[in-house]
Amino acid sequence: MNSSASDLVGAHTGKILIIDDERDICKAMADILRDEGHRVSVAHDAANGLRLLTKEMPEVCLLDVWLPDQDGLALLEKVKNLGSDVCVVMISGHANIETAVKATRLGAVDFLEKPLSLEKLVMSVENALRLRQLRAENAQLRMRMEKRYKLIGESKAMLQVRDTIDVVAGKNSTVLITGENGTGKENVARLIHERSQRSRKPFIAINCAAIPEELIESELFGFEKGSFTGALQSKRGKFEQAHTGTLFLDEIGDMSLKVQSKVLRVLQEQRFERIGSDETVDVDVRVIAATNKNLEEAIKKGGFREDLFYRLNVIPILLPPLRERGDDVLSIANHYLSAFSSEEGVKSKSFSASAQRALMAYHWPGNIRELKNIMERLSILVRDDIIEESHLPAEIGGTKRTPEHENSVPFHYERIRDARAEFEKLFILQKLKQYEFNVSRTAESIGLERSHLYRKLKTYGIDPELDRRGESGEESE
Numbered sequence: 001m002n003s004s005a006s007d008l009v010g011a012h013t014g015k016i017l018i019i020d021d022e023r024d025i026c027k028a029m030a031d032i033l034r035d036e037g038h039r040v041s042v043a044h045d046a047a048n049g050l051r052l053l054t055k056e057m058p059e060v061c062l063l064d065v066w067l068p069d070q071d072g073l074a075l076l077e078k079v080k081n082l083g084s085d086v087c088v089v090m091i092s093g094h095a096n097i098e099t100a101v102k103a104t105r106l107g108a109v110d111f112l113e114k115p116l117s118l119e120k121l122v123m124s125v126e127n128a129l130r131l132r133q134l135r136a137e138n139a140q141l142r143m144r145m146e147k148r149y150k151l152i153g154e155s156k157a158m159l160q161v162r163d164t165i166d167v168v169a170g171k172n173s174t175v176l177i178t179g180e181n182g183t184g185k186e187n188v189a190r191l192i193h194e195r196s197q198r199s200r201k202p203f204i205a206i207n208c209a210a211i212p213e214e215l216i217e218s219e220l221f222g223f224e225k226g227s228f229t230g231a232l233q234s235k236r237g238k239f240e241q242a243h244t245g246t247l248f249l250d251e252i253g254d255m256s257l258k259v260q261s262k263v264l265r266v267l268q269e270q271r272f273e274r275i276g277s278d279e280t281v282d283v284d285v286r287v288i289a290a291t292n293k294n295l296e297e298a299i300k301k302g303g304f305r306e307d308l309f310y311r312l313n314v315i316p317i318l319l320p321p322l323r324e325r326g327d328d329v330l331s332i333a334n335h336y337l338s339a340f341s342s343e344e345g346v347k348s349k350s351f352s353a354s355a356q357r358a359l360m361a362y363h364w365p366g367n368i369r370e371l372k373n374i375m376e377r378l379s380i381l382v383r384d385d386i387i388e389e390s391h392l393p394a395e396i397g398g399t400k401r402t403p404e405h406e407n408s409v410p411f412h413y414e415r416i417r418d419a420r421a422e423f424e425k426l427f428i429l430q431k432l433k434q435y436e437f438n439v440s441r442t443a444e445s446i447g448l449e450r451s452h453l454y455r456k457l458k459t460y461g462i463d464p465e466l467d468r469r470g471e472s473g474e475e476s477e
Contacts, residue, residue, distance in 0.1 A: 013037040014129045017058035019049035019075070020091065021068050025114070029062065032118050033125060046070035053079060058086055060128045062121075063108075065092035065099060073102060080107045085135065087128035091116065138200075151187065152335050153328030157320040161188065168315045169195035174267065176312045177290040179319030181463040182369030185290035186250060188317060193246040198286060201245030206238050209251035210451040217259050218275050227276020237274065239266060239283050246286045252312070253293035253304060263287075264308045287312070292463070322364040322371065329359055329371070336372050337387075340379035349382060354389040362396045366461020373461055425460040428453070437464040 016038045020026050023044065030040045041056055043049035046067045053061065061079070065072040076088055090103040093114035100111040109131055110124045151162055168175060169192050177185045186205060193203045211219055218228075222237030238247055249255075255263070266272050271282045289312045298304035322329060333351070341348045351359065364370055374393060382391045389397050428446070435441040443453040457464065 013039075014059040014125075014132075015039045015056065016041070016125060017049065017052055017056065017061045017086075018042045019044075019046070019061065019067065019072075020064040021045060021066070022064075025116070028118075029116070029121060032122065036122055036125075038125065044068075046072075046075045049075065050078070053084065053086065054082075057084075059132050060125050061086050061088045062112075062125070063088050063090055065090055065103075066094065073099070073106060076103065076106050076108060085132065087132045089124050089128055151184070151191070152332045153325055154331070155320075155325040155328045157325060158328060161317060161319065164315070164317055165191055165195065168192065170197060171315075172286050173314045174286070174312050175288045175315040175317060176295075176309075177288065177317045177319065178295075179290075179292065180321045180367055181292050181458070182367030182461050183319040183321060184368050185292075185319060186248065188319065189246070189248045189288040189290065192288060193248075193286075196246070196286070198245050202242050203246050203248065204238050204242040205248040205250060207250045207454070209254035210454045212449075212451060213256050213259075216255065217262065220259065221262065221272050222274040222281075224274050224276035227274075231276070234274070239272060239285055240281060242285045243283045244285075246288060249287060249289040251291055252289040253291035253295055253298055257303075257305060260305045260308050264305065264311060267308075267311050292465070322367045323362075327360075329364070330356055332368060332371055333359055333375055336375035337379055340376045344379055346379070347385065349379065349385055349387050352386050352388045355387050355392060358389045358392055358396050365463055367463075369458065370461030373459075421460075424456070425462070428456060428460065429462065432462070432464055439464055 013036065016033055018026050018029055018040065020029075020042075021044050026042050026044070030042055033040050041052050041058065043052050046069050049061075049063070049067075052058075063072050063076060067075065072090065072092075076090065079086065079088065087109045088107065089110040089112060090100075090108045091112045091114060092099065103111055109128050112120060112124055151158055151165075165188065175189070175192060177188050179185055189205070190203060193199060206219060208216060218235070218237065220237050220239055222235050222240055223231050225231055225234045249263070262272065266283070266285070267287060270284060271280050273280055295304050295309050295313075299306045299309060322332075330351070338348045366373075374396070378387055378391060384391075428442070431442050431446055432439075435445060439453060439457070440450055443450045446453075448456075456462075
């Protein structure tokens with residue numbers, strides 16, 4: 001071929017197995033595929049084909065429907081039952097729609113008719129190789145996702161959480177995850193999704209506390225063009241985006257009663273209308289909700305619908321605060337310290353005995369989120385192989401900050417971004433105290449949108465409610 005098909009589709013080469021009893025056709029296919037740079041093996045019956053499949057583990061198999069010792073479709077089914085990841089392209093000189101449909105259902109990625117177009121043959125093989133590569137990349141991505149959102153620790157509470165996830169992941173029941181800020185509620189939601197039958201479908205997350213009340217309805221349900229000022233074009237909401245997948249409603253306790261009633265309807269009927277439309281949209285969505293609030297108390301005060309609570313609380317999962325998880329603190333700290341050191345390309349560090357005791361003794365108001373942020377900071381700033389207690393932030397190392405010390409803290413950092421982040425955290429904490437930990441008043445005072453301030457609180461592991469209790473001397477539940 002003067003202009004090879006690979007010029008059209010790329011030069012991705014691989015290991016190919018041809019199983020066909022017509023030797024002339026086999027030779028022609030083998031020659032053209034070798035010209036394209038592929039490694040090619042040939043078998044003329046099902047028995048030898050299966051032997052080569054298990055021995056050579058090809059990436060693509062060109063399989064004839066008619067073989068002297070076994071039907072090609074039966075061999076295809078046998079190959080798939082063996083768990084092989086080979087991409088099978090069926091070929092036949094007596095093709096019909098019924099055969100092609102059956103081959104596709106059995107797992108074939110393409111179906112070619114004889115006499116073969118050599119250009120179509122090369123393109124089909126190239127597409128099969130790309131598909132196999134995508135499958136491998138997706139599998140690796142899933143493994144990375146599992147690793148990223150894994151639950152670390154062997155405390156009794158976390159073992160119970162993991163057991164619950166294993167049981168409910170394959171179901172479609174709604175799940176309500178409760179726990180303090182920073183305990184890993186979104187991680188649990190993502191793990192449930194990744195282990196469910198919806199794992200290849202969308203996972204859509206929305207923080208109900210970070211979106212102004214007047215916008216949350218349009219974010220969830222979408223809107224039609226012209227339905228309100230600024231609606232210049234139609235937009236799909238989070239429920240539509242999550243169709244066939246999972247919708248994670250974080251901080252659902254901050255949702256208004258009006259929106260709560262609409263969410264309840266969607267949970268019951270799996271349908272809704274966009275803002276400005278009378279047309280009903282049907283969806284298939286699994287909802288996982290999370291909150292750091294006591295919803296039963298909110299129900300008593302009239303701030304949360306009792307019927308929605310029971311609809312969400314089908315599968316309850318309570319995440320314990322880090323201070324109640326014993327040795328898990330050190331396991332999590334070592335995990336993130338190793339991960340961040342690897343990302344920075346530096347040697348992994350370890351903790352001295354006194355540093356370990358300090359980490360265990362600290363109450364961790366920001367929970368895992370706070371611990372993770374501190375481990376990232378230590379991986380960057382500490383140059384020694386051993387992290388001593390003196391390297392830890394003052395609140396963990398046991399030295400109380402004085403106002404003068406707070407003002408000087410940013411100056412011991414080498415990077416301006418770290419100093420800026422530390423100053424911003426201290427500034428926000430000071431303003432929260434000034435306004436009695438009222439987030440709305442604090443946001444207005446410092447010139448930030450409420451949703452923007454919530455994001456910063458999440459980043460710095462600050463829990464206004466927990467800090468308010470600490471200032472007032474209240475007991476934490």
